[in-house]
Amino acid sequence: MDTHDVSAVPQYMAQLLNQKKTLQNAQTRIGQNIEKRKSRDEITMQFRFRLLMGHRQRSDLRTSFIPPAYSPSFRSILDLHKVMIKDLLLETHHRGNYITVRSITPPDRMTAVMAIVEDENGDVVMLQLYYQEEENARPAEDLLGEGTVLIVKEPYLKLMSDGDYGLRMDHPSDLIYIPKNDQRIPSCWQPRVKELEVSAEHLRMQGNNYFNAFNYQAAIELYSRALKSTSEEGEAQTLKLNRSLALLKAKNFDTALADLEPMVSCLKPVEKALYRKAQALYNLQKFEECYEVLTALRSEYPDNVEAKKELLRATKRLQEQESGTYRFNQLYMEAAKLRPPHLDHATYIGSVAIRGSGIRGRGLFTTKAIKAGDLLFCEKSFAHAYIADDTQEASDRDNGLTLLINVERNTATMGAQSELIRMIFQKIYKSPSFAPAVINLHHGSYKSIGFCTVDSTPVIDTFYIERVIALNCFGCPLSSRQTHLRSIESEPVKKTAEKQFHSCGVWPLASHINHSCHSNARRAFIGDMMIVRATRDLAPNTEIEFWYHTPIAEENDDRQKKFEQWGFKCDCAMCHDDQTTKRNILNSRKQQRAKVLQHLKAGLKANLPEIEITIVSMEKQYTQLASKVPRLHVWDLHLGLAQVYMQRREPAKAINSALKSLLSLGYVIEGGNVPHKIGTPMVIKQWGLFEDHNIGCWGVLCGAYQLVAPELATQAAQYAKLSYRICVGEDETFEETYKLG
Numbered sequence: 001m002d003t004h005d006v007s008a009v010p011q012y013m014a015q016l017l018n019q020k021k022t023l024q025n026a027q028t029r030i031g032q033n034i035e036k037r038k039s040r041d042e043i044t045m046q047f048r049f050r051l052l053m054g055h056r057q058r059s060d061l062r063t064s065f066i067p068p069a070y071s072p073s074f075r076s077i078l079d080l081h082k083v084m085i086k087d088l089l090l091e092t093h094h095r096g097n098y099i100t101v102r103s104i105t106p107p108d109r110m111t112a113v114m115a116i117v118e119d120e121n122g123d124v125v126m127l128q129l130y131y132q133e134e135e136n137a138r139p140a141e142d143l144l145g146e147g148t149v150l151i152v153k154e155p156y157l158k159l160m161s162d163g164d165y166g167l168r169m170d171h172p173s174d175l176i177y178i179p180k181n182d183q184r185i186p187s188c189w190q191p192r193v194k195e196l197e198v199s200a201e202h203l204r205m206q207g208n209n210y211f212n213a214f215n216y217q218a219a220i221e222l223y224s225r226a227l228k229s230t231s232e233e234g235e236a237q238t239l240k241l242n243r244s245l246a247l248l249k250a251k252n253f254d255t256a257l258a259d260l261e262p263m264v265s266c267l268k269p270v271e272k273a274l275y276r277k278a279q280a281l282y283n284l285q286k287f288e289e290c291y292e293v294l295t296a297l298r299s300e301y302p303d304n305v306e307a308k309k310e311l312l313r314a315t316k317r318l319q320e321q322e323s324g325t326y327r328f329n330q331l332y333m334e335a336a337k338l339r340p341p342h343l344d345h346a347t348y349i350g351s352v353a354i355r356g357s358g359i360r361g362r363g364l365f366t367t368k369a370i371k372a373g374d375l376l377f378c379e380k381s382f383a384h385a386y387i388a389d390d391t392q393e394a395s396d397r398d399n400g401l402t403l404l405i406n407v408e409r410n411t412a413t414m415g416a417q418s419e420l421i422r423m424i425f426q427k428i429y430k431s432p433s434f435a436p437a438v439i440n441l442h443h444g445s446y447k448s449i450g451f452c453t454v455d456s457t458p459v460i461d462t463f464y465i466e467r468v469i470a471l472n473c474f475g476c477p478l479s480s481r482q483t484h485l486r487s488i489e490s491e492p493v494k495k496t497a498e499k500q501f502h503s504c505g506v507w508p509l510a511s512h513i514n515h516s517c518h519s520n521a522r523r524a525f526i527g528d529m530m531i532v533r534a535t536r537d538l539a540p541n542t543e544i545e546f547w548y549h550t551p552i553a554e555e556n557d558d559r560q561k562k563f564e565q566w567g568f569k570c571d572c573a574m575c576h577d578d579q580t581t582k583r584n585i586l587n588s589r590k591q592q593r594a595k596v597l598q599h600l601k602a603g604l605k606a607n608l609p610e611i612e613i614t615i616v617s618m619e620k621q622y623t624q625l626a627s628k629v630p631r632l633h634v635w636d637l638h639l640g641l642a643q644v645y646m647q648r649r650e651p652a653k654a655i656n657s658a659l660k661s662l663l664s665l666g667y668v669i670e671g672g673n674v675p676h677k678i679g680t681p682m683v684i685k686q687w688g689l690f691e692d693h694n695i696g697c698w699g700v701l702c703g704a705y706q707l708v709a710p711e712l713a714t715q716a717a718q719y720a721k722l723s724y725r726i727c728v729g730e731d732e733t734f735e736e737t738y739k740l741g
């Protein structure tokens, strides 16, 4: 939704076709042995040379290909049989097998983390690990540095586009890291001189050193080793406290909680353990439980100053969660400052509930009557991948813009989707209690368990995640206000293009909303918070619907094509009307619209009577009332006309055209016409289709009423403000945006 789809752009289509050819070529080699195997030296030299030269130019666009889906290994390692590199066949998933390898080169990081690995026979192959933690969280050196020993479950030997081959790992859960000193390390790779028994204290100190160097995984590993070699209660407690902190830093919140539990559920809970438990719960967005733990901590240890601060923070989150009250100016400040703009705020679920929606599956419904402009919900993203679209920020080297090509589904998207797959995978992998929020989202016909636990470790199907993202992710700006500020600089008639964003995220509650071009709700963003408001008055039990793609004045077939990836055709009143309108009428509508747009370009010199006549002729061809079927081909023409009348200081005509713009969007308004009868308020009897330019339309009305019916100007200004609130999510910044007051 609102992502940057480039599937039809020739340059990217060519890349997609090339990739398909590579795949077809690879298919012909399924099950074959590798012919003319390169020597160990040749493979490692080639890799080291590429590493040395650097391979991506500053201006290069990252490209990531999603291969045909295959499932992760759902089997226990105990049920798998060991094979060697020489046994591996091309384009084959070696089900029932595993391979143990050791890295023999430094790692390289492109879209995947790569290195040359060897097996016990000394045979080598390139290993490519996709969707691993980002460099800041876990350096490639730590993931695949020289000497790292790994088990690859059910390995997949892939033919690459350059004719070489490699072990491709799309599911990080298929990988088992073998720590130093582990008996699974093959004897030929065991150190010649056995490491002497190291004391728990020594291991803890080593762990602390890693912790201080921000290498949390290594620290966790050492604390775990130390725990195995001590039976002393006090030492074990210190180690668990240390490990819980490293786990928190590494975002393994579930495991951190498990470490802390014995220390907080005893008679005299340990202060640090209580504090860390609260931190884990906060990060898991369990604010109520977090609040309870902090309250207990405050009563047990009243001098703990940090706990006081944290309690205040948790209280604020609880208030947001319960009341939906946010200080939007504060949110903007955070979004401007934080990179990525991930805001520290809670989700508010208003009067909405997930229910069945017939053939559409599930949908989101109102549970009570809602007024236009009211907040339906405000949701913190589950995951949000940010790409700077601001010129200054975007000029920074490598802003992460990636072309994601899905060969199976013939799609190409430009943005941060590939990063989003990685983020969501890692989030669930590290804290499996997050899984249900995403795993239960719509995943179309993709068949997979998606998520389970094997050998006490989470197993996640990355292709399932990819599918969920493709169907549920939203493209988003840094803030909708920023987008609006850019759009008000252009005339509505010139600005009917769709919104397409590079940053994207998943908001699970919002993902339950089905599409309708005739929508009744609108989403807006500040950082990674999505704000959804009603665009009209809604009765209880009304299904909330918003746009997956903004409906514009275009051919119905073109519009329906945009929903293909979701597998539905929109059957709203507008789409239905388009389908049942005769082709000659549709053609004439298109031609007349083009004519008016051409005329409007002349601005003040435009032939306004001619425009009026053409629009009247267009209106006559509609068989349905605009209050039932909004007229996408005319609303902006009326608005363009209203703006010209206003420039020509003809307020009565401007009012007439502006009201017609709203009426053609389905609004039913009483008491707005001029001459106006004093004492009669303007009343919106029915709200129409919400367009961002409605704000400007109410602005034109406000200015014109000031001249001929001042009594209505304030009301028009209020409707402008309300429309602004729907459009950008809040109205605290209305006056500042329009430089009022």
Ligand SMILES: C[S@@+](CC[C@H](N)C(=O)[O-])C[C@H]1O[C@@H](n2cnc3c(N)ncnc32)[C@H](O)[C@@H]1O
Pocket: 359, 360, 361, 362, 363, 441, 442, 444, 471, 472, 511, 512, 513, 514, 515, 516, 565, 566, 567, 568, 569, 570, 571
């Ligand atoms: C983001 S999900 C929306 C929630 C989904 N209905 C569910 O059950 O979780 C998108 C999917 O909902 C269904 N859908 C959304 N809008 C629809 C519409 N107007 N008509 C039919 N199906 C629709 C399609 O299956 C689409 O792939």
